Structures are given as structure tokens and as C-alpha cells.
Amino acid sequence: MAVTPIPELARRSKDASRELATASSSAKDAALLAAADLLVARTADILAANALDVAGAEAGGIAAGLVDRLRLTPERVASMASGLRQVAGLADPVGEVLDGWVRPNGLHISRVRVPLGVVAIIYESRPNVTSDAAGLCLKSGNAAFLRGSSTAIHSNLAIASVLREAVAKAGLPEDSVIVVDDTSREAAVEFMQQVGLIDCLIPRGGASLIASIKEHATVPFVIDGDGNCHVYVDRAADLDMAESIIVNAKTQRPSVCNAAESLVVHAKVAADLLGRLDVALADVELVGDGRARALVSRMGEATDEDFATEFLDLKLSVKVVDDLDAAISHVNRNSSGHSEAIVTNDVSAADRFLAEVDAAAVLLNASTRFVDGEEFGFGAEIGISTQKLHARGPMGLAQLTTAKYVVRGNGQTRG
Amino acid sequence: MAVTPIPELARRSKDASRELATASSSAKDAALLAAADLLVARTADILAANALDVAGAEAGGIAAGLVDRLRLTPERVASMASGLRQVAGLADPVGEVLDGWVRPNGLHISRVRVPLGVVAIIYESRPNVTSDAAGLCLKSGNAAFLRGSSTAIHSNLAIASVLREAVAKAGLPEDSVIVVDDTSREAAVEFMQQVGLIDCLIPRGGASLIASIKEHATVPFVIDGDGNCHVYVDRAADLDMAESIIVNAKTQRPSVCNAAESLVVHAKVAADLLGRLDVALADVELVGDGRARALVSRMGEATDEDFATEFLDLKLSVKVVDDLDAAISHVNRNSSGHSEAIVTNDVSAADRFLAEVDAAAVLLNASTRFVDGEEFGFGAEIGISTQKLHARGPMGLAQLTTAKYVVRGNGQTRG
Numbered sequence: 001m002a003v004t005p006i007p008e009l010a011r012r013s014k015d016a017s018r019e020l021a022t023a024s025s026s027a028k029d030a031a032l033l034a035a036a037d038l039l040v041a042r043t044a045d046i047l048a049a050n051a052l053d054v055a056g057a058e059a060g061g062i063a064a065g066l067v068d069r070l071r072l073t074p075e076r077v078a079s080m081a082s083g084l085r086q087v088a089g090l091a092d093p094v095g096e097v098l099d100g101w102v103r104p105n106g107l108h109i110s111r112v113r114v115p116l117g118v119v120a121i122i123y124e125s126r127p128n129v130t131s132d133a134a135g136l137c138l139k140s141g142n143a144a145f146l147r148g149s150s151t152a153i154h155s156n157l158a159i160a161s162v163l164r165e166a167v168a169k170a171g172l173p174e175d176s177v178i179v180v181d182d183t184s185r186e187a188a189v190e191f192m193q194q195v196g197l198i199d200c201l202i203p204r205g206g207a208s209l210i211a212s213i214k215e216h217a218t219v220p221f222v223i224d225g226d227g228n229c230h231v232y233v234d235r236a237a238d239l240d241m242a243e244s245i246i247v248n249a250k251t252q253r254p255s256v257c258n259a260a261e262s263l264v265v266h267a268k269v270a271a272d273l274l275g276r277l278d279v280a281l282a283d284v285e286l287v288g289d290g291r292a293r294a295l296v297s298r299m300g301e302a303t304d305e306d307f308a309t310e311f312l313d314l315k316l317s318v319k320v321v322d323d324l325d326a327a328i329s330h331v332n333r334n335s336s337g338h339s340e341a342i343v344t345n346d347v348s349a350a351d352r353f354l355a356e357v358d359a360a361a362v363l364l365n366a367s368t369r370f371v372d373g374e375e376f377g378f379g380a381e382i383g384i385s386t387q388k389l390h391a392r393g394p395m396g397l398a399q400l401t402t403a404k405y406v407v408r409g410n411g412q413t414r415g
Numbered sequence: 416m417a418v419t420p421i422p423e424l425a426r427r428s429k430d431a432s433r434e435l436a437t438a439s440s441s442a443k444d445a446a447l448l449a450a451a452d453l454l455v456a457r458t459a460d461i462l463a464a465n466a467l468d469v470a471g472a473e474a475g476g477i478a479a480g481l482v483d484r485l486r487l488t489p490e491r492v493a494s495m496a497s498g499l500r501q502v503a504g505l506a507d508p509v510g511e512v513l514d515g516w517v518r519p520n521g522l523h524i525s526r527v528r529v530p531l532g533v534v535a536i537i538y539e540s541r542p543n544v545t546s547d548a549a550g551l552c553l554k555s556g557n558a559a560f561l562r563g564s565s566t567a568i569h570s571n572l573a574i575a576s577v578l579r580e581a582v583a584k585a586g587l588p589e590d591s592v593i594v595v596d597d598t599s600r601e602a603a604v605e606f607m608q609q610v611g612l613i614d615c616l617i618p619r620g621g622a623s624l625i626a627s628i629k630e631h632a633t634v635p636f637v638i639d640g641d642g643n644c645h646v647y648v649d650r651a652a653d654l655d656m657a658e659s660i661i662v663n664a665k666t667q668r669p670s671v672c673n674a675a676e677s678l679v680v681h682a683k684v685a686a687d688l689l690g691r692l693d694v695a696l697a698d699v700e701l702v703g704d705g706r707a708r709a710l711v712s713r714m715g716e717a718t719d720e721d722f723a724t725e726f727l728d729l730k731l732s733v734k735v736v737d738d739l740d741a742a743i744s745h746v747n748r749n750s751s752g753h754s755e756a757i758v759t760n761d762v763s764a765a766d767r768f769l770a771e772v773d774a775a776a777v778l779l780n781a782s783t784r785f786v787d788g789e790e791f792g793f794g795a796e797i798g799i800s801t802q803k804l805h806a807r808g809p810m811g812l813a814q815l816t817t818a819k820y821v822v823r824g825n826g827q828t829r830g
Contacts, residue, residue, distance in 0.1 A: 248829055390805045
């Protein structure tokens with residue numbers, strides 16, 4: 001099968017983005033709802049394409065867990081459709097006036113939220129990302145330029161074909177959604193280098209994808225980063241609260257970036273808290289420094305590398321500190337800048353921790369698990385940025401936009 | 416002379432940034448005012464150091480214009496000091512609450528403006544950048560990590576030494592301002608690669624510096640980009656206004672990025688406007704398409720490359736179009752995304768141009784020369800970004816910050 005050159009696809013995406021940038025909210029919502037309906041109506045076609053991918057993956061000896069991520073069912077297609085309907089119901093971020101003022105010379109200046117243009121997303125095997133990402137891009141007025149994995153290519157192209165048909169029926173350009181059909185590694189690198197055509201590249205995937213972006217991408221990107229998240233239990237903490245927050249942050253869903261990976265505990269309450277956690281975290285492997293190990297016999301030794309590691313598993317590192325300074329300094333040294341929590345009833349300790357810890361989100365008396373787009377009330381999320389530039393923290397529709405200054409005069413010239 | 420390793424300096428800068436991030440406005444302002452006073456008091460020392468640089472540059476056969484940029488005088492030192500006093504008088508951006516809401520589960524979420532951390536600036540020969548950049552960084556709570564050119568190294572180190580002394584006297588860390596003393600090319604590359612220590616890199620310089628950043632930098636950066644700025648004169652323009660805006664945008668200061676480089680004119684008014692400009696822009700070289708040349712005998716031919724070029728000189732390209740669509744499409748194809756203006760009295764043409772042209776700033780009936788931090792009322796500026804991510808347009812103090820989510824609960828865990 002002949003593939004379409006990446007630069008040609010990128011150019012078509014850019015052209016579509018020009019039209020999308022000024023599309024009305026009602027046109028975009030109509031396209032999203034039409035796409036949701038058509039996805040459901042075409043379930044059989046999508047499942048047939050998906051069966052080819054699943055058969056290929058099984059023949060290729062791909063692990064059962066990955067095949068499961070790849071596999072679509074009527075319920076999974078319905079869930080993609082309901083995701084699009086949900087995005088249609090969110091407020092349109094485009095056109096929001098962020099700021100505005102009048103200069104002494106009479107110039108009216110306003111700063112207005114506008115789409116980025118072409119948002120490129122590179123992702124791993126889940127085919128639902130094709131629909132989810134396209135929906136968020138469309139709502140925010142961006143063209144979705146998508147590159148999925150080769151294992152899911154039939155599914156991704158089938159889903160994109162349905163989305164394109166629905167979007168065109170609703171009167172918007174079908175190139176609002178493009179899935180790259182060249183699944184070679186060379187094409188992935190070329191994809192990351194469409195300078196002047198791609199306005200923002202967002203990876204959805206694991207460490208090797210992120211590393212590849214850092215190595216090869218020449219277009220601007222926003223990275224959904226690691227979460228080596230800490231919970232610091234202060235001497236003035238309510239230990240019932242601390243226990244329940246740590247259990248939640250560590251075990252409610254250990255494989256995600258906002259799960260806690262490390263406990264820092266004030267020496268004054270270490271014995272009491274670690275005694276409770278020995279029981280409450282019976283299923284969790286504990287590794288700690290010498291002082292922590294002296295309090296819990298089953299605890300292994302934590303190396304410096306353990307303290308710097310996002311386990312993404314039922315494993316927790318433990319550090320005992322003598323004061324708030326030591327806690328803040330340990331957290332800042334090891335943090336990946338995602339989400340960091342303190343449990344305390346001491347207002348001044350809380351204020352210092354919240355101010356001095358350098359992360360996308362800092363929390364007082366709450367589980368780190370709350371740091372995501374859904375829990376923040378954004379309605380939908382494309383990832384969680386640990387960058388400081390552009391978007392920091394959960395990325396919803398607003399983070400898929402930029403701003404433009406609009407200056408209105410009546411003939412002013414500069415003196 | 417032994418130089419200090421870049422990673423050691425970057426680490427010291429990072430440590431200073433932790434302390435600066437929570438410094439009060441009054442402490443930062445006191446440091447800025449102390450630095451201004453000490454610069455003036457130490458004028459003789461600074462001029463002595465500068466004399467070494469000037470002598471070296473002259474001995475090295477550097478062009479007179481560049482030597483002039485390098486040369487300091489008592490007036491130039493006084494002007495650096497008054498720049499610092501002006502920055503002290505601006506509002507502190509840190510701590511501004513950008514947003515805040517309460518979730519149904521009782522979590523209070525706010526988004527607060529915080530410093531970036533370490534702002535690295537790499538710049539060319541003007542030594543005043545050392546003081547100007549340090550002042551903006553200090554006011555916004557960032558450590559200034561500075562790398563100037565080898566030709567200005569004595570001046571830059573002398574200025575930094577004064578700033579460090581004043582900042583320390585005011586009770587803030589002296590490493591708030593660090594000038595790299597290793598002026599080798601290898602050190603410049605190493606400077607751009609201090610991942611995890613530099614939070615944002617900003618170049619102040621020409622095309623070769625920008626190219627080097629794009630090639631070598633592995634830390635996040637914001638680029639002050641080219642300005643291939645257009646003025647489009649619509650069929651419904653007031654031609655007196657159009658003439659005065661074009662003359663201002665082209666000639667008031669042709670060497671800067673917000674000067675106009677290209678005129679796009681509607682065919683209906685082309686003869687009248689170009690006849691006026693033939694006279695009003697007598698000192699400006701004109702190049703144009705066939706239709707424009709048919710109207711002005713002295714006009715040369717404009718190639719596609721001319722239409723894509725930022726001349727930074729008394730030269731203007733001219734394109735005649737038949738309608739607004741053609742104008743918008745020509746501008747979007749050739750724009751560098753800086754500042755684009757329309758002159759018209761037609762509201763719907765204005766609205767379409769302002770909405771559909773993709774640039775950091777779009778202007779109606781005003782000169783492109785207004786797009787800078789001073790004219791926008793920011794009080795001071797570190798550059799003008801043509802990126803879409805993070806800062807777009809003039810960068811003042813606010814653009815030297817990021818945001819952090821602060822989440823306050825009372826024991827919430829995720830269900």
C-alpha cells in the first residue's frame with residue numbers, strides 16, 4: 001500500500017487548521033456529535049479493521065496485556081463516542097479575552113485566546129486515543145495530526161475515516177483529522193520535524209517515546225512527564241488523615257503518574273505512622289533509610305536511586321527527617337515536579353511547604369491522586385505537563401490554545 | 416585565569432533561585448535600588464574593566480560599530496542604573512492568583528504565579544544586557560544565569576560583581592546573578608545543556624545565535640524571533656492614514672523586528688497609494704510583483720525570497736492583491752508570526768484580518784512599531800516571542816514566570 005508523504009499530510013493539516021481556527025462553537029459541536037453518532041453506526045467496520053490489528057499482534061507474539069489494550073469491543077467504541085459527546089458539552093476556550101487595556105495614545109490592546117493551529121500527537125497502541133485526541137483538538141479549534149503505533153494502524157485509519165466523514169458532513173474540513181499511514185520509524189522522526197507546520201507536538205506514551213521526542217523533535221513540544229510524587233507527614237499531622245491519604249495516594253491506582261512513590265515523615269511521628277503503615281500497606285513493598293528501617297523490620301534499604309525512582313508499582317520509599325527544612329530539601333532534590341503533598345495542621349509549615357516546593361501542583365491534606373484534568377474539573381485531559389513553559393499541570397482544552405494580541409487604533413504612528 | 420565549571424555555576428544559580436522564589440517584593444526592590452546606587456558609585460571600576468574589552472576589540476580589528484556597542488560611558492552606566500530603578504517601581508508578578516475554584520468534594524484549587532527558577536540568558540556584545548537582564552530576573556524572583564560574549568567579558572564580570580555585592584548587602588543570595596567566566600564556544604554549548612538546572616533559556620542576539628540555540632540547546636527556551644511584518648492596505652482604507660502608517664512602520668527604525676518589511680495593497684487603491692509612496696518613501700528601495708512595478712517605474716522585481724525576507728533595512732516589498740482572501744493568504748504564507756497590520760475602515764474586513772491572520776500581534780489602523788513591551792505598557796521587556804508556546808508577543812515580567820496549582824483539602828482521598 002502506497003503511503004502519503006508526511007510533509008504533504010502536514011501541509012493539509014495546516015490548511016485545515018486555518019479554517020478551523022475561526023469555526024464557530026456550534027459548527028465544532030455539531031461535528032463532534034456527528035462523529036459520535038457515526039462511530040457507533042460504523043462499529044462493525046471499526047471492529048473488522050481492529051480484528052486485523054489484533055490478529056497481527058497475536059501472530060507477532062505481542063504480550064497479552066498489550067493485545068488487550070489494542071482490542072476494541074462495541075462497548076469500547078461506544079465509550080469513544082460518549083467521550084466525543086462529553087467534549088461537545090464543554091465550554092469553547094477559543095475567543096476568551098484574557099486581558100485588555102487602553103494605552104495613553106488611544107490604542108486598544110486585548111489578549112485573546114486562539115487555537116495553536118496543528119496539534120500533533122504521537123501515541124502508543126490504544127486506538128481510542130485517535131478519537132479522544134481528535135475530539136479535544138477539534139473543540140479547541142486545532143487540526144489533529146496523529147501518528148499512532150504500527151500495531152494499531154488499521155484501527156486508527158478506520159476510526160479517522162469515520163471522524164473525517166462526519167466532520168466533512170458537518171461542514172468543517174475533513175483534514176481536521178489526519179492519521180499518518182506511514183508507520184515506519186523514519187516516518188515517526190520525520191513527523192517530529194515538520195517545522196513551520198506543526199505548532200505543538202504532544203506524546204502520549206512511555207519513557208522510550210519521550211526519549212525519542214527529546215532526541216529527534218525539532219518542533220515545539222509539551223511533555224507529559226514522570227511523577228515521582230511525595231507525601232510529607234509533618235510533626236503536626238493528624239495521623240489518621242495521614243494514613244488514609246498515603247494509602248490512597250499509593251494504592252488506589254499505583255500505575256499512574258499522580259500516585260505517591262515516596263513518604264517523607266517527621267522523626268517525631270515516624271514510629272507511630274510507620275507502625276500503622278506496616279499494617280495498612282501490607283501489600284506494598286517498603287524501602288527506606290536507616291531510621292525508617294529501624295522502625296519497620298520488613299523494610300528494605302532504599303538507595304539514592306530508589307528515592308529518585310517512579311516505581312509505578314506497589315512499592316514506597318520512606319525517608320525520616322528532623323524538620324521541615326530537611327523535608328522540603330529532600331522533596332526538591334528528588335521531585336520530578338509533578339505533585340507533592342504535605343499532611344499537617346500547622347499553618348506555617350503548610351504555607352512554607354506549598355510555597356517552597358517546586359512542582360506543578362502542591363497539596364495540603366489531600367491525596368496526590370487528585371492532580372488530573374477530571375478531578376480539577378477540566379472535563380477532559382490530554383495529559384499532565386511537568387514542564388514550566390506553556391502548560392504546567394493537567395492539560396485541558398485551554399492548554400491546547402495560545403494567545404494573540406489584538407491592537408485597534410485609528411491611525412496611530414510611533415513618535 | 417582559571418574558569419569555573421558551568422555545572423557548578425548552574426547548581427549555585429539553582430540554589431539561589433530557591434531562596435529568591437519566596438523573597439518578598441520589598442527585599443527584591445531594595446536589592447534593585449542598592450544595585451542601581453552601587454553601579455553609579457563604582458562607575459570608575461566598570462569603565463576600567465570596559466577599557467580592557469574595548470582595547471581588545473580594537474586590537475582584534477572588530478568593526479567600529481561593534482566597538483561602539485561595547486563601549487561604556489558614565490552616561491551608559493547611569494542609564495543601566497536608572498533601568499534597575501524603573502524595574503524596582505514595577506508591580507511584582509509573583510504571587511498573583513490567576514484562577515481559583517472549589518471542587519464538589521471541598522478541595523480548594525488555585526493557580527498562582529511563581530518564578531521560573533533559573534533564567535539563563537545568552538547575549539552578544541552589549542554589556543548593559545548584564546544589568547538589564549539581571550534586574551528583570553531579580554524582580555520576577557528568578558536567578559539570572561548569564562553568558563555574554565567573550566569581547567565583553569571584563570565589563571560583564573565587573574557589572575555582575577557590583578550587582579552581586581549589592582544583592583548580598585540587601586540580604587538576598589549573591590548567586591542571584593552569575594556571569595559565566597568561561598567564554599569558550601564549548602562552554603556556550605555546555606551552558607545551553609544544563610538540563611534540570613536551567614528552567615528557561617532566552618537568547619538576545621542575531622540569527623547565528625538563534626541557530627546555535629536551535630541546534631544545541633537541550634533546556635527549554637523561548638526565542639525572540641524574526642519579524643517579517645506586513646501592512647495590508649484594504650480597498651476601504653483612508654489613504655492618508657495608510658501612507659502615514661507605512662512610512663512610520665518602515666522608516667521610523669528600520670533595523671528592528673517590528674518594522675514593516677512588506678506592503679500588501681488592494682488593486683483598487685494600488686495606483687493612488689503607490690503614487691504617494693513613490694514620493695513619501697523616496698529613500699526606501701522598493702521591490703514588487705509585476706502589477707506593482709507597472710505603477711512605479713523605479714521599483715525592482717521582488718522574488719519569492721524577497722517576500723519571505725526580513726530586510727531590517729530601508730527596503731520594502733510590495734504585492735498587489737485582488738481581494739481580502741488573497742491578502743490574508745499572502746500574509747499567512749510569508750509571515751514570521753510577529754506583527755501584521757491592516758488599514759481599513761471596513762469593519763468586516765478588519766474583523767476577518769484580525770481573526771484569520773496568525774501572528775503574535777495583529778493590528779488595525781496602527782503602525783506595527785507599537786508591538787513591544789514599552790509601548791504595550793509592560794514597563795520593561797526581555798524580548799518579543801514569536802513562539803506559540805509559553806510567551807507569545809512582548810515579554811515583560813509576567814512572561815518570566817510560570818504557574819503552580821495549590822490544592823488545599825481537609826483529608827480528601829480519591830474514590
